Amino acid sequence: MVMDLVDFESVETAMDAPPVAVLDNVTKKYGGIAALDGLSMALRPGEIVALLGPNGAGKSTAIRLLLGLSAPTSGTVRLFGGDPRNAATRARIGAMLQVGAMPKTLKVKEHIDLFRSYYRHPLSVAEIVRIAHLEGLDDRLFQALSGGQQQRLLFGLAMCGDPEIVFLDEPTVGLDIEARRGLWEQIRSLAARGKTVLLTTHYLEEADALAHRIIVIDKGQIVSEGTPQEIKSRSALRKIRCVTSLSTAQLWALPSVVDVLLEGGTMTVTAGNPEQVLRTMLARDERLSGLEIVSPGLEDAFLALTQGGR
Amino acid sequence: MATHTVTYSTHRSRRAIGETVRIYVKETKYEFLKLIRTTVFSLSVIGLPVMFYVFFGLSNRGHTMDGMDAAKYMLAGYCCFGMIGAALFGIGVGLASERAQGWLELKRSSPMPSLAYLVAKCIAAQGFGVIIVIILAALAVGFGGVHLTATEFAEMIGVAIVGTVPFAAMGLLIALLVPANAASGVVNLVYLPMSFMSGLWIPLQYLPRFLKPIAPYLPAYHLSQLMDTVFGYQEPNASAMAHWVGLLGFMLLMLGLSWGVFHRTEQDA
Numbered sequence: 001m002v003m004d005l006v007d008f009e010s011v012e013t014a015m016d017a018p019p020v021a022v023l024d025n026v027t028k029k030y031g032g033i034a035a036l037d038g039l040s041m042a043l044r045p046g047e048i049v050a051l052l053g054p055n056g057a058g059k060s061t062a063i064r065l066l067l068g069l070s071a072p073t074s075g076t077v078r079l080f081g082g083d084p085r086n087a088a089t090r091a092r093i094g095a096m097l098q099v100g101a102m103p104k105t106l107k108v109k110e111h112i113d114l115f116r117s118y119y120r121h122p123l124s125v126a127e128i129v130r131i132a133h134l135e136g137l138d139d140r141l142f143q144a145l146s147g148g149q150q151q152r153l154l155f156g157l158a159m160c161g162d163p164e165i166v167f168l169d170e171p172t173v174g175l176d177i178e179a180r181r182g183l184w185e186q187i188r189s190l191a192a193r194g195k196t197v198l199l200t201t202h203y204l205e206e207a208d209a210l211a212h213r214i215i216v217i218d219k220g221q222i223v224s225e226g227t228p229q230e231i232k233s234r235s236a237l238r239k240i241r242c243v244t245s246l247s248t249a250q251l252w253a254l255p256s257v258v259d260v261l262l263e264g265g266t267m268t269v270t271a272g273n274p275e276q277v278l279r280t281m282l283a284r285d286e287r288l289s290g291l292e293i294v295s296p297g298l299e300d301a302f303l304a305l306t307q308g309g310r
Numbered sequence: 311m312a313t314h315t316v317t318y319s320t321h322r323s324r325r326a327i328g329e330t331v332r333i334y335v336k337e338t339k340y341e342f343l344k345l346i347r348t349t350v351f352s353l354s355v356i357g358l359p360v361m362f363y364v365f366f367g368l369s370n371r372g373h374t375m376d377g378m379d380a381a382k383y384m385l386a387g388y389c390c391f392g393m394i395g396a397a398l399f400g401i402g403v404g405l406a407s408e409r410a411q412g413w414l415e416l417k418r419s420s421p422m423p424s425l426a427y428l429v430a431k432c433i434a435a436q437g438f439g440v441i442i443v444i445i446l447a448a449l450a451v452g453f454g455g456v457h458l459t460a461t462e463f464a465e466m467i468g469v470a471i472v473g474t475v476p477f478a479a480m481g482l483l484i485a486l487l488v489p490a491n492a493a494s495g496v497v498n499l500v501y502l503p504m505s506f507m508s509g510l511w512i513p514l515q516y517l518p519r520f521l522k523p524i525a526p527y528l529p530a531y532h533l534s535q536l537m538d539t540v541f542g543y544q545e546p547n548a549s550a551m552a553h554w555v556g557l558l559g560f561m562l563l564m565l566g567l568s569w570g571v572f573h574r575t576e577q578d579a
Contacts, residue, residue: 067419070576091421100411103340105347110340117336118421120329141347154416161421 017045020165020196021066026075028061028220035061037220038075043165048187048197050211052204054306058220059200063167066198067095079165091119094163096154096171104143108134108153111142112160119161132156133182147174155183166190168199172206184210204302218306231305232295238274241292242267244285254280266290333423337430342437345400355399355438356445359392362511363446371455375513378543381454386466386537387510389446393439393470394477394530395501400435401481402488402497410490432478439470465540473533476557479564480529486571504530514545532556 019042028036036058043049051059064070065077068084082089102111109125116122129135132152137145145153151174158166168187172180187210190197201207207214208228216224216231224231237258244267251260251269254277259270271277274293282288346352367384374380408414417427443466450456481497488496505511507521508530514522525531532553538544539553 064415069415069418087421087423090419093419095416095419097412097416097419099413099416102411102413103344103408105344106340110343114336114340115420117333157416167419 019044020080021198022076022078023062023065023072024076024078026062026065026072026077028058028065028070029073034073034220036065036072039217039220039222040075041215041222041225043196043198045164045196046191046194047212048191048199048210050207050214051198051200051217052207052214052302053200053217053223056219057217057306059217060169061220062217063095063097063169063198063200067093067167091161092163093165093167094158094161095167095169096158097167097169098173099154102142102150102153105141107139107141108145109138111153112156115157115160121162122160123162128156128159131159131186133179148176148179151175152179152183155186163195165196165198168197170200170202172201172203180206216302216305224305231302237270237272239294240269240271240274240278240281241290241294242281242288243290244281244288246281246285246288250284251277251281330423330426334426334429337422337426338433341430341434345404345434345438351399351404352438355392355396356442358395359388359442360445360449362391363388363449366511367446368449368454371453376515378541379456381450382456382458382541383513383538383543385446385450385454385456386541386543387513387534389439389443389466389470390473390508390530390534390537391505391510392442392446393435393474394505394533396438396442397432397435397474397477398481398484398497398501399494400438401431401478402484403481403493405431405482405485406488406490406493409485428482432475435478435481436471436474439474440467443467443470462540466537469533469537469540473536473557476529476561476564477533479561479568483564483568483571486568486575504528507531508534510534526556529557529560532560 021043023036023039023041026036026039027034039058039062041062051062053059061070065072066079066084068077068079068086068090071077071085077084079089080092084090106114108129112125112128116125116128123131129138132155134149134152134156137149142150142153151171155168155171158168166187171187172183175183184206187197187199191212197210199206199210211228214224214226214228214231215222243265246267248260248262248267251257251267254269254271256272257269257277258272259268261268261270269277269281278293363384367381367388370380370384372381375383405414414427418424447458447463447466451458484493484496484500507517507524508514508528509517509525510530514525514531526548535544535548535553536550536557539550544550
């Protein structure tokens with residue numbers, strides 16, 4: 001018998017609750033290549049976790065293992081303490097995967113009807129339509145939906161079973177800004193209702209905006225893990241923006257410089273020790289102007305982490 | 311002290327039978343609806359045998375061949391042709407593209423029983439087979455001067471329902487082996503020659519002599535012999551049971567190979 005997890009009020013207390021999904025020292029090999037290499041991660045109830053990484057990092061593999069679509073070469077995968085390959089465990093989760101197309105000649109309400117039937121206590125059709133912002137589209141064939149509407153239907157299907165964990169694989173691809181914000185609101189309200197969300201995304205802004213915790217992975221291993229703020233601060237890089245007559249070659253030669261970019265007259269130098277770099281630049285170029293020093297965005301921190309810095 | 315019952319929330323691993331049946335029914339219903347509404351599919355799968363029968367079957371109205379009513383003999387052949395096409399295209403191509411699009415993966419991540427998906431596709435193909443039999447039989451009786459008893463008609467439907475299954479299995483194997491964009495081509499490459507060499511279009515006795523020994527190795531041949539048996543038009547060299555066994559063996563071979571291919575891809579998946 002499995003006891004339901006205790007309920008909780010906020011993300012803070014959720015940190016003490018047992019994890020709902022676990023990858024424990026998981027290695028997954030395709031042929032000789034390890035897509036995941038001794039990776040361990042845990043999802044705790046009520047948190048939104050963003051899995052961030054470049055292509056081929058292993059994000060999709062991790063999700064597929066958690067969904068029971070695949071088995072690890074070594075290590076264990078646990079969903080609610082059980083094996084995700086067991087259909088009963090999957091009755092408590094929902095997934096939104098990157099799907100090229102769904103049966104085109106079925107209507108929105110028919111897709112929802114079919115998916116709902118898989119679950120013992122599904123949400124009502126009206127509720128699913130409301131959550132996915134598909135009002136008025138009930139009778140429309142899938143092929144007559146716009147790209148954004150198709151994505152929203154996929155989100156609706158993920159919500160059919162009123163799941164405790166929702167897995168979202170690049171969920172806002174193809175959505176316009178308004179639709180993306182709408183989905184973000186839905187994701188936040190899922191967490192507020194105690195649901196757990198694991199999402200993969202390439203939109204670093206999205207991870208920054210949504211996630212309680214970001215797991216950065218590359219080449220099958222975790223490179224960094226923490227809140228968006230922690231991830232940003234781990235990268236000590238800062239950007240110096242100015243107009244200068246110094247050449248890019250000269251700037252590359254300076255110590256602690258990791259990037260130099262000349263765009264439309266403005267030079268952007270990214271460096272680990274910006275004060276030292278700036279002192280040298282000011283000494284060599286008295287006519288330096290338009291100076292600005294910028295803290296790293298998540299994108300820079302991410303790049304630094306996945307390229308191993310320099 | 312009051313006794314206090316603590317209820318643990320259990321997640322029963324077994325659905326009630328009624329719920330499972332409901333899933334199978336819905337899955338089948340929507341699979342069928344989806345196919346019928348796909349004009350390209352339904353028009354060609356139903357239209358092609360109809361067209362062939364109108365040109366080659368009805369035009370033989372009143373003719374006999376070795377004591378058999380030619381239009382009736384062709385009716386058997388084109389019904390088989392149609393139901394095999396429904397299975398191979400519906401499943402061979404349909405499953406292949408749903409797999410390639412990632413749709414099948416989404417369904418497998420849900421609690422849907424995988425068997426429901428396969429059974430639904432099989433029943434939908436059987437449904438198309440039955441529709442083809444009904445239409446062709448109506449054409450045969452209405453315009454071909456064919457005499458069809460109610461028993462014969464019922465038996466035709468029976469052969470259509472049972473005989474589609476081995477070809478559904480064949481479609482499954484094709485879908486697992488062939489990349490989605492090649493599936494349609496591969497199905498055509500298998501389906502058309504096999505139909506021809508099994509005597510579905512032109513009776514076997516009129517085929518080039520070197521092709522005749524091949525026929526017994528083709529499942530379509532056995533299916534057409536079984537359909538011919540309904541009218542008493544079968545070749546006398548083998549019993550109906552032998553043909554059923556042949557089809558069964560073929561189906562088991564297809565399912566076995568599919569299982570093997572599926573497991574191999576799962577290891578790599």
